[in-house]
Amino acid sequence: MSVYTVAHSPDADDIFMYYAIKFGWISSKNIKFENIALDIETLNEKALENFYDITAISFALYPYIKDEYALLRTAVSFGEGYGPKLIKKRGKKLKKDFKVALSGKYTTNAMLFRIAYPDAKPIYMNFLDIEKAVVDGIVDAGVLIHESILDFDSSLEVEKEIWDIWLELAKEELPLPLGGMALRRSLPLNKAIESEQMLIDAVKIANSHKKLLSQMLLERNLVRIDDKKLDIYLNLYANENSAILNEIQLKAINRLFEIGFNSGFYNCPIDVNDYLIPKEYEKLRYS
Structure with missing residues (x-):
């Protein structure tokens, strides 16, 4: 065997x-x-x-x-109409070179994010730590993945859906x-x-x-x-x-x-x- x-x-x-x-x-x-x-x-x-x-x-x-x-x-x-979410503190305006927490250099969401936001400054960390890093102000924003997209701190809001970035880049509605x-x-x-x-x-x-x-x-x-x-x-x-x-x-x-x-x-x-x-x-x- x-x-x-x-x-x-x-x-x-x-x-x-x-x-x-x-x-x-x-x-x-x-x-x-x-x-x-x-x-x-x-x-x-x-x-x-x-x-x-x-x-x-x-x-x-x-x-x-x-x-x-x-x-x-x-x-x-x-993802079909959904997927990872770029989140930030409510009402916060992101600068062009904002600091963002990503779940890893080689993830799909990271590649799509980096194409859409080439001037942002990525910090890579375990996805379980991203929400807290945004709440605590360690980063300006973060991309939530996996189960964390279902429920996050009420002080946060979605800046951009990775799904929307995907549609813009793919130029047609594909999963x-x-x-x-x-x-x-x-x-x-x-x-x-x-x-x-x-x-x-x-x-x-x-x-x-x-x-x-x-x-x-x-x-x-x-x-x-x-x-x-x-x-x-x-x-x-x-x-x-x-x-x-x-x-x-x-x-x-x-x-x-x-x-x-x-x-x-x-x-x-x-x-x-x-x-x-x-x-x-x-x-x-x-x-």
Whole structure:
């Protein structure tokens, strides 16, 4: 049996999409997963080191790791009319070079923010600390992500939705690509295909048993939010569109890569379709 490390964030959507495997609802005679939960920017940085076999990443990171990792079709999170929020103190007027807290250099929201606000001065910190940094005046503004977008201090207000920045840059209404998963190319192709299918099945089963799985996560204190916020959050970021990338989502990822390349973040243009696991191999192998 092959044992592979699977790294994901401790955020409710990632936990929800993976834990059907952790609870034994999905298993394999050929593959065993060992999971670890770390914040998304740590995972982005570890991916640059080719550290984990399978890892959650920000979509904006992927062009930097394309030679070492294939992009998986599953466990994806997109914003559709919503997403990260740039917040500030109520009534505060931001200067051109305002100081802003971002959740990490390689996150999708950070890239889009830096394109929209090239003169702002980023400070990178754990996303859990961003709201307090704005309230305490350590920074002028901050971009909230994950569960923190659902509820924040009443002294704060939204300056700009990252969704609106995305629409302005994409020039059409496409879902906002936030996070996905990648798999090391050094894994044998048949094991890579099976690993991807296990993760796809995990997301599908999680969605079809949402109430039960959510209850189990809450009872075990595996998520940071209560049942009402968990339901809202999963509807946003871990839903029926999270199981397998569709054509509109693939188009949106390519648009993100195009925006990044045109803005000087990547050294070459890429097409996401060239970097997915070639699933047709399994059919050819046994034909």
